[in-house]
Amino acid sequence: MKIRSRRLIAICLGIALITTLMVPGGTGLAAADDGPVSLQILAINDLHGYIEQTESLDGRPLGGAAYLSTYLLEREMDAVNTLRVHAGDAIGASPLISGMLQDHPTIEVLSFMGFDLGIPGNHELDEGIAELYRVQYGGTHEVAGYFAGSSFPLVLANLVSAESGDPVFPPYLIKVVEGIPVAFIGVIT
Numbered sequence: 001m002k003i004r005s006r007r008l009i010a011i012c013l014g015i016a017l018i019t020t021l022m023v024p025g026g027t028g029l030a031a032a033d034d035g036p037v038s039l040q041i042l043a044i045n046d047l048h049g050y051i052e053q054t055e056s057l058d059g060r061p062l063g064g065a066a067y068l069s070t071y072l073l074e075r076e077m078d079a080v081n082t083l084r085v086h087a088g089d090a091i092g093a094s095p096l097i098s099g100m101l102q103d104h105p106t107i108e109v110l111s112f113m114g115f116d117l118g119i120p121g122n123h124e125l126d127e128g129i130a131e132l133y134r135v136q137y138g139g140t141h142e143v144a145g146y147f148a149g150s151s152f153p154l155v156l157a158n159l160v161s162a163e164s165g166d167p168v169f170p171p172y173l174i175k176v177v178e179g180i181p182v183a184f185i186g187v188i189t
């Protein structure tokens with residue numbers, strides 16, 4: 001798993017800004033006691049199908065869904081509200097364990113881990129939009145077979161159909177945390 005921290009921080013800052021903008025009332029959806037609501041957003045990017053630990057760095061295991069899940073759970077224990085998001089390249093350029101099955105295993109693992117949403121990166125589009133649609137919404141691949149699809153939505157505001165001009169995925173998603181709407185806007189490079 002290669003974490004590109006600059007991108008991670010950019011996404012987190014973007015999300016934090018949106019959160020701040022949404023919180024100060026006027027929505028009629030404020031929390032019951034009108035006090036501050038804390039929200040932790042755990043974001044990953046560039047998992048690239050590394051659901052199995054295959055490498056080490058300085059004696060520490062690198063990659064693997066079991067390790068990732070443990071790290072996320074540890075951080076969730078300290079927070080009242082947590083949302084899990086992935087900010088791109090969860091799939092594509094993957095090792096055999098995921099890639100030989102069109103990355104179904106990685107989407108299954110992230111679904112099982114309870115991710116709330118994802119934002120496609122360039123590698124989600126390695127095999128084109130039709131294949132990403134199939135992996136996201138379910139369907140049969142001639143080699144990898146049937147896949148039920150992802151349990152979490154993808155959002156993407158700046159990828160539009162050449163024919164219609166409409167976004168190919170929902171541009172944003174609003175999660176409600178203790179009565180506070182929090183908007184996530186997906187953006188791809």
Ligand SMILES: [Zn+2]
Nearest residue numbers: 046048089123
């Ligand atoms: Zn990447």
